[in-house]
Each structure stands twice: as C-alpha cells, then as structure tokens.
Amino acid sequence: MTKVKVGVVGYGTIGKRVADAVLLQDDMELVGITVNSYNYKIKAANKKGINIFAMRGMRDKDHLNYGIDSVCGHVEDLIEQSEIIVDCTPKNIGSENKCWYEKRGVKAIFQGGEKEDIGVSFVSQCNYSDACGADFIRVVSCNTTGLCRTLSALDNSFDIHQAHATLIRRAADPWDIYHGPINALVPHLAVPSHHGPDVRTVMPHLEVFTTSVSVPTTLMHVHSVVVDLGVNVTVDQVANLFKDTTRVRMVYNSDGIRSTAEILEYAKDLGRDRGDMPEVCVWKETIGVWKNKLMYVQAIHQESDVIPENIDAIRAACNICDQTESILKTNKSLGIS
Amino acid sequence: MTKVKVGVVGYGTIGKRVADAVLLQDDMELVGITVNSYNYKIKAANKKGINIFAMRGMRDKDHLNYGIDSVCGHVEDLIEQSEIIVDCTPKNIGSENKCWYEKRGVKAIFQGGEKEDIGVSFVSQCNYSDACGADFIRVVSCNTTGLCRTLSALDNSFDIHQAHATLIRRAADPWDIYHGPINALVPHLAVPSHHGPDVRTVMPHLEVFTTSVSVPTTLMHVHSVVVDLGVNVTVDQVANLFKDTTRVRMVYNSDGIRSTAEILEYAKDLGRDRGDMPEVCVWKETIGVWKNKLMYVQAIHQESDVIPENIDAIRAACNICDQTESILKTNKSLGIS
C-alpha cells in the first residue's frame, strides 16, 4: 500500500498528538514537523526519531544546543515533500498559511480556531462524506466536536427541536502556567456564545444555543446539555444510544468515576498515550428525562478529542477510504471505540 | 418601640452574619450567640461585645484561655431569654434542635439544609405573607434563594413555561481548607439535582430543573439559566425587569466586572461588611433571547445572599410588619437595594 505523506505544521498540544497518531497509521507516513523554537517538546520529538524542519529565520546551528544532530531543511521543504499538511498552528496563523499551501498545491487540514470559510467544517461521524476529496478541511474545535458527537446521535434517533448547552470550560491546558483565573468563575460575556453557531457549520439544521463559563481547572471541559426532543424517550434508550455511538464513552459512578480527574486517571490506567481520552464521556447517572426534555452531562478532553478527526480528515481529503473504514482504522490504532 | 429578642444558635458562616445583621435592626435585640468550641470567630464576637452562651458539656473556664472574661450562661438560658431563635447549625442539626424550641415555646428560623417539612420555606420577595405568624420558617438555600429571586420576577411579568438552570457551584467556602476538588470538575450524579424541587417549595407551580457541577473555586456560585417563556420578550425588557427587582443587581462588562472575583472586589470597594454581596448579580451581557427562549447568567454569594431573608423571616414570624416594609428596612440596614 502506498502511504500518504503527511507533514505537521505547528507542534503544540494538537500538533504533537497528530504526529504521534500519524505514526500509528499503516496508510500514512509522517514526513516531519516544523519547529519555530527549540524546547522540551522538540527534544522529545527528536528522541522519537521524528524529522524536524526549521522555520525560516532560525539560526542554522541552534538545534545543536539542544542535542539535536540535524534538521531536515526548512518548512518549505516539508511542504514540498508532503501530500497533505495538518496545520496545528495557533488561531489565525492557519489562515495566513493557507495561501502557502495553495501556491504549492498541497492539501491541508486546519483546526477549529480558524474561521469557518477556510475549508469544510468536519466531524468524522457527522459529515465525513462532505469532505471527501476536499483540498481544505477544518476540524472543528474540541467543544464543537464533542457537542456534535452526542447531538448528531440524538438527532438521528430522536429528532432534536432545540438544544442548549452550558459549557463549563477548563480555563487553561495543563502545561499552561500563564493563564488564569486561579479562583474565580468567568462567564463568556456574549450570549449565545459562538459554540452554538459553530455546531451549525457541521449540522446546519440544528437549533442549538450555548452559554460558556471559564473555571479554574486544566483537565477537561464539561457540558451540561438540555435537549427538547420531538419524541418521548427513556433514560435507557438514550444510554443505549450513546453506548452504541462511536467516540462516545459512558462512564459510571459505580466505577468510581465521579469527576473529570477520575476520567483521566482511568485513561492513564488504560495505558493511553499521554493519558489521553479522545472519546466524549457521558456520565450515565446524569441522563435525565422530563416529558420531552432530555438532560445529560458530558466531559471533553480538550487536548485529544479532535485527534481522531484530524486522522480521518486526512483520509477524507485524500479519498483513501470511506467514513466507516476510516473511523474503524483510526479507532483501532488509538485504542478507542 | 419594643424590640424582638433574637437568639442565634450556631455561629458559623451564616450565624455570624445573621448576628451582625440583627445588631443593625432598630426593631430587634440580639440576646446572644452559642459557642460549642472557642476559636477566632468567638474571639471576634467577644470583641464586638456579643453575649456568649456555652453549650452544655463545655468546661466552665475554657473561655478564660481565649481572653473572654465571662459567658452569659448555657444555651438553655439563651433560648429562655429569646422570643425567636435563628438556628444556623449545620445540616440536620436544626431538625434535632426543633423539639427543644417547641418545648420552650420559642419560634425559630431554620436554614435551607433542613428538610422541607421543618417549617414554611421562605424567600422574602416571593412568599413573605405565607410565613406571617409562623412558628417555624425555613430560609431556603443560597442557590434556591437566588433562583427564586430572578425566576419569580420573570414568572410574574412573562409567565414561565419551563426553566432549566445549570448550577456551577463553588466547591468550598473561602475559609474551608478541607474540601476539594483542587483541579477537577465534579458533576452532581443525579439529575435533575435537588435544587429544582427546592425552588418548588417556594414557587410550587414552577416547572424548573437543575443540573449541578462543583468546581474549584471558593467565591460564588454561578447559574446558567434557560427559560421557556409564554410571551416574546426583548433583552431590554428583561434587563429593565431585573433592574427594578429588589435584591437583584445588574453588573456590567463595561464596569470591568467580568467575573465572580470582580463582583466581590466591588463589594469590598463599596465598604460592604465582610465584603459581602447579598444581591443576586446578573451580567447584562449574558441576557439573550431566541424566540421564546431566554438565557442569562447570575452569580450567588453563598455566604451572604440568605442574610436578608433571615432578617425578614424574623419579622414575618413575629408579625412585626408587612413584606414591603420589612424588605425596605432590611435593605436599608444592609446597604443593599
């Protein structure tokens, strides 16, 4: 089997996970990653044998100070050698990079921080086929991805009239020591927040609103979701639906999983790489029904839940296989279900 | 004017604030407080000249070790000398104390941790008249009080069909160093949570559901409220309604109030005693309307928002004056509106 040559531009929280995931695929080859400053992340990548391409403007010998014997060229070389780029740069940088990729005729996957019009907004289990053959795909944000997974399952089975989610957001990633708050709750002072419209870039017909509040934790986001359904359902029907939905994991008080902390401890116990939990986790005990109103609470691992989407998006863009096959391959390689 | 003689049993977060508030009323006299162990709170009360009554079983001279010259007797003496007791003991202790008050024929106000049947559930601006002359009143919890204030205003003006609130709960009070979580989100693993039914002890006709998540902060609870209204409203109508509602305060991004931390900093700047903010605070910028759905975000100062209710409940129980007069007197004494 020929392998798709994949380059990763931007090597932070998402970029490093995408690179590791590409290495696990039998139909992909990781050409390399870019570096714009040397640090522990690049050192670790080098130890894994990942090829490093320097941004223009870096001094030719900087890498030697970091115990890195050689770099493989500049970022332009990476783009030349790749068939598709996964751009994991910070918000708005991807948009600036797009013309670069266009000029060189390379396909690209962007992240959810970019504007909607940069490419096809994408969640694997919702609209994979919309992205087949696309030159530019936008993997939507961690929160949007998480909402799409459970809401699309509900909408397919039970017909959603309206939905509202309160997003209780982790204020900073675990490694991020610069952002607060340390001891305060910070509502997003616009309502509805942008997350609702963002869900509609994937599921355009859905009436969904969101309220967002940042809180002093680093581990996961939590969503309190309330859905007005078109049919009456039981708690068990919803629980069974979620159990049968890919990349949704039911978690249980009876297993001692009472918090986001215990979800991630479980991921570590399972031997997950970096202790990641790419599945959206729904607590069984939080599913409640009143007349046609359904409530549930889900947790989103912001660092990893879009990684499967990035891998699937590569396959969709390159027309490697169909949705079902791609999701199965990705899930198997990452040990998720 | 004769003053009602008030005793405070239980001198923690609520008890010490009730005692201070009683001291500010011209129609009440603070007989004293109870102590079951000496600590900085009792030392401070003694410096304020508040009479101290010891629980049975304490050694007669313990107070001397804490620089307290004398105690005024035992808790039974406090009850004998009082016309009404505000019981601010921890959850379930109030219920045990009730027979004590009954036996001695003294009225009592209990807190929201007690079960519903202990007395008339009470929020001043909702059902003051229900409690007039009652022997036993239950001031509902901080969260329930906060929900009742805004929901009753909305229901009176716009007719609520259904309401849902996600309660983002401060996990511990500022002084409480024992409880976590330090870095996790902890959903309440029952849905709907008990807060919805608790609102109905005050507003029995209201269809209200709640989801609750504890988060690592000590300052205030935040509620994300979504209401299905019977009529179409505008953001300005709702904002004006809340501005005209007692014990509801509108806060603004344009004033630099973006978080619970800045609300409490403002309370300190205003010279509030203990830096308290008994009013429910609604962020103007979080009020949003979509068709008949109304969304808003409010913050609740768990330590102080029920203090006005405790004072009003004393007046209701003792038939001192009517709702309007009591609310005005209490507000004026506490510097709130």
Add this chain to the structure above:
Amino acid sequence: MTKVKVGVVGYGTIGKRVADAVLLQDDMELVGITVNSYNYKIKAANKKGINIFAMRGMRDKDHLNYGIDSVCGHVEDLIEQSEIIVDCTPKNIGSENKCWYEKRGVKAIFQGGEKEDIGVSFVSQCNYSDACGADFIRVVSCNTTGLCRTLSALDNSFDIHQAHATLIRRAADPWDIYHGPINALVPHLAVPSHHGPDVRTVMPHLEVFTTSVSVPTTLMHVHSVVVDLGVNVTVDQVANLFKDTTRVRMVYNSDGIRSTAEILEYAKDLGRDRGDMPEVCVWKETIGVWKNKLMYVQAIHQESDVIPENIDAIRAACNICDQTESILKTNKSLGIS
C-alpha cells in the same frame, strides 16, 4: 491643625487602600485620585465622595456614562493642589512620573516595584528617621516589608548572622482573573531571588537570601524563614519578641487559624475594611529552634501590608512627627497593633 494635602496617582489595589487610609488620618486631607479608565473602582470611589481627576486624553464626558456627575480637573490639577503625591501606579510608571513631580516641586511616595534609586527605601519600624524630610520615598514591596518587620526585630534582639527565606508567593491578587498558574508550582528561575537584596535596601548590613516559588492561590504570600542567630534563644523568647513587635501578629492553631484563608476570615470577622490584614502574621506553632538555627513561618497580605508604611512615609517626608508617634497614629486609625 493644618492637614497635609495628599494626592493619590494610580487607583488600583494599593492606591484605593491608601486613599481610604488617608481619609482616616486627622493630619491629612485627600485632595483626590486619578482615573485613566472608568470602572467599578472609580464608581465606588465616587460614591464615597472622593474627588476624581482625569488623565489627559480621556474624553470630557466619559464620566457621565458611569453615573459620575463631575470630575475635578486633570491630573496636573491634582498635583498642583497637593503637597505630596502617593504614586501607586504599576511598576516602572512611577519612575516615569517622577520628573513630573520634580518639575512641580511636590514630594512623592513610590511603591516597591520601582527601582531602588528612586528614593529612600522605607519600612516604618526599621528606618523612619532616614526618610524624614525626604522628597522621594520608596515603600518597599509587600514581601520585603514583611521580611523587614520580623528580621529587624530578631536582629535588634538576637543578632542575625545569615537568613534565608523561601517565599511561597500567591500568583495573582484575588481580583486578577488573567494570571495563572491554575495548577502548577513555578519557581523563580534565578537564585537568590531579588527579594534578599531588596531587604538590604532597608537593612544594608543583613546577609539575607531568598528563594521564590509562585503557587496557585490569591490570598496571601507565605514565608518559610530560617535564621542563623548569634545567640541561643528559646521558642518563647522569639514568640514574646514577636508579640511585642508592632505590625506583627501572632496567630494560633488553638484559635483555629491553620491557613491563610482563616487569617483573612478572622480579618473579616474583626470588621476590618475590605477584610484586610496589614500585620505580618506568624504562626506560633511554626517557631522552632535547633542550636543557633531559628525557623518560623509567616503570612503576608500582599494587598494591604504596605498601607501603614505609605501613611507613615507621608508623615516622614513632611516632617509631621517622629517614628513612634506616626506608627501609633497609623495603627490606631487602621485598628491594628
């Protein structure tokens, strides 16, 4: 008695407290404060009747949008009308402002963020007389002030050979929602940290070193101090010394004060304005002696411990009275000892 006319430039954490403290002095008059943007702090100042002077460049009618009827002129007017300015602007702005004060012949008090050469470094109980009549005084930082208070007492009584302090720093003030870390410990990556040398700007002969680590809390700094003394001492000798030292407060496990949180709760219970604790607090139970080594742990309220120093510095600069009288007056007005 004629009153010294005091202007406050910069109205943040320190500025607003200095202004409130000036209002409490019988030998000072608060001319007013400056504003460079309107927010809740300015609204609260206006409610207290404090005169407001606008920075140049603000639009003439901005204040009306914030419910403020009138401003008293520009910052130049404030300086003209004042005999002494307390400059509470952020780090390095004070230095820029200095020439402004020089040009207008007004004395000024600066804060500890400014460089050492801006004026006489000052801690009331250490070197008041050094600052008498000075045009420019620098009240050293909260941490330095706290170290000077206890170390000077020890040095006067017992002769310090060397001292080391580990500063466990609150990473952000309570109102500051922007700075982290949320869940990490962040050592200051230079050793010794700058706090040691800063102590020597006040006590030049002292061999003192410091290590600093930022931690996710907002309430107070904590210092773990280890001192090599020239004489043998007992725990009681040290405890008695600290008890007799102004602006040092002994706190006790037996009073239930086990943490920085309980110190500030006690301050609230005492009715302190804004819940402040300007005294350095030493836990009695942390005083330990081994041979000639003394250990103790103290807590510093970063928002308020330099306020008494700012007030005393005004008196020193203006030659109003001597050290003993000024400290007594300031203490009495602030309710500290």
Add this chain to the structure above:
Amino acid sequence: MTKVKVGVVGYGTIGKRVADAVLLQDDMELVGITVNSYNYKIKAANKKGINIFAMRGMRDKDHLNYGIDSVCGHVEDLIEQSEIIVDCTPKNIGSENKCWYEKRGVKAIFQGGEKEDIGVSFVSQCNYSDACGADFIRVVSCNTTGLCRTLSALDNSFDIHQAHATLIRRAADPWDIYHGPINALVPHLAVPSHHGPDVRTVMPHLEVFTTSVSVPTTLMHVHSVVVDLGVNVTVDQVANLFKDTTRVRMVYNSDGIRSTAEILEYAKDLGRDRGDMPEVCVWKETIGVWKNKLMYVQAIHQESDVIPENIDAIRAACNICDQTESILKTNKSLGIS
C-alpha cells in the same frame, strides 16, 4: 532464570504502579493484586490480564458486575503463592498486615506511611546493602526519597554540615477530588516537620530540618533546599554532580521547563507510562551558592518517585543482585537514568 514471585497488596496510586513495574522486570513475576472494592482501577488491571484476589468479605459474584470473568482466590491465596509482598495499603494498614506476612513466612516491602520500626528504611542509592536479605523493608515517603537522593550526593562529595528544606506540598493527588485547600496556603503547624527525622532513618548522621506548607496543586511537590557545606563549591560543580547522579534529572529554563506542569508535560512527551517522572528534577537555574551556603529547588512526582525503590527493595530483600545491578536494571526497564 527463576523469577521472584511478587504479590501486590493494596492497589491505589502506588500499588498499581508497582504492579506495572514488576511486569517490566525479567527477574520478577507478578502473582497478582488484591481488590477490596471494584472500580475503574480494577477494571483496567483486568484488561491488562493481571490476576485479581479478593479481600475476605466481598461477595463471590461482585466481579461479574464489573465485566471481570473470574478472580483467582482470596488475599490469603495471593500471599501463599508469593515469595514477597509489596504492601501498598494506606498509612497504618501495612502495620496491621505485617503479622499476616510474618505468620506465613513471606517477606514484605512497606511504604513510607508506616512507622520507622516496621523494617529497614530504604532509598536505593543510599543504603541498598543495609536491606540485603531483610524480611521487611520500608520504602520511605516520596518527599524523603527525593531529599535523600540529592542530599546523599552532596554529602558524599562535599560534606553537609546542616541542611534545611521547605517542602511546598501538593495538597492532593490528581485523582483525589475530596481534599483541599482550593485557595489557601496551609503550613504544617509543627516545626521542624517530620520529614527531617525521616531522612535520618536513611542517613542517620545528617542534620536536616524541614518546614512544610500545603498548597493548592495536584502535580508535584517542590522543595526549596538550603545546605551549609563543609567546603566551598561552584554552581557548575553542583550541577555536574547532580547530572551524574542516578534518578536526579536536571531541567532547564532554556528548554521551556519553568514549572511542575511542564515537567509532567515533558514526561508525557517522552512517552512515559501514565506520564510519570520518577526522577527528582532540579532546575539548573535555581542552583545558587553564597560562601558555604548552597541553594537549589527540586520537584518530586509524589505518585512515582518511589516506584524504582520498590523494585530495588524486592531485589535487595531477595538477595537477587547488588545495588549497582539492581539500579541499572530498574532504570532501564522504566526508561529512566
């Protein structure tokens, strides 16, 4: 090679890591683990194929509710089938279990929560030979182990006169949602704290004192260490010494490692199991020297730093090999240096 049969009693933070580490050793066989209640940890162990032994009193079929097909017997069976037990039960339970092991003639390794007299206190690189052939060994606590590693290196090379460490303790493990504080600093109200004497159980001649403060973080402890040395040293001498010391890792600001959070992110990037960092990490930039005083700051991963010690202790107790060989084998298997 015959393999030592190892049983693990107590399957929490330490127990599960010891079990995983035993599985990586070519001279050990994991007989199994004990369970006293089913939860996600046991589910994950079962997925790894680890044998499970139930505590007496558990119902015979409980495991079936957790998707576990069979258990291998009771805890007594585990002890019978093992040559050595690693007891990882909570504080004081190990002491209760000891007679159990004595009666059955099985050796045992205990953790640092147990009292000193339970067995030979042990840190691999300090006193391995003291424990050779011992029936009962006590692996000292995470903090003591970390202090012993760097202090023993310094003492061997430079002769320590006295040492003091301020322990800035993570207040709870990452999975522990029950313990606070959320926003306070909590000094250990006894001085010196027990950690100093505990170091002397391994290095009896060392004059070491400790002060301990709990802070609201879950990731790692941080030690601020100050050492009075018998000789003059340079920063580079100390840095080179630490670089050459096993299980001590130098970390660098220039690598972007400025906090405990970034240390653990680096561990994840390196592919460490559970993202662990068993090495004590010393920041190069925090090493400072003044005359004969040496200062440095180190970080301790409380969940994993004693795991190598537990493995080495098994080899020492069973006389499998000498110190050098055991440390090398353990290091290699865990990917540390």
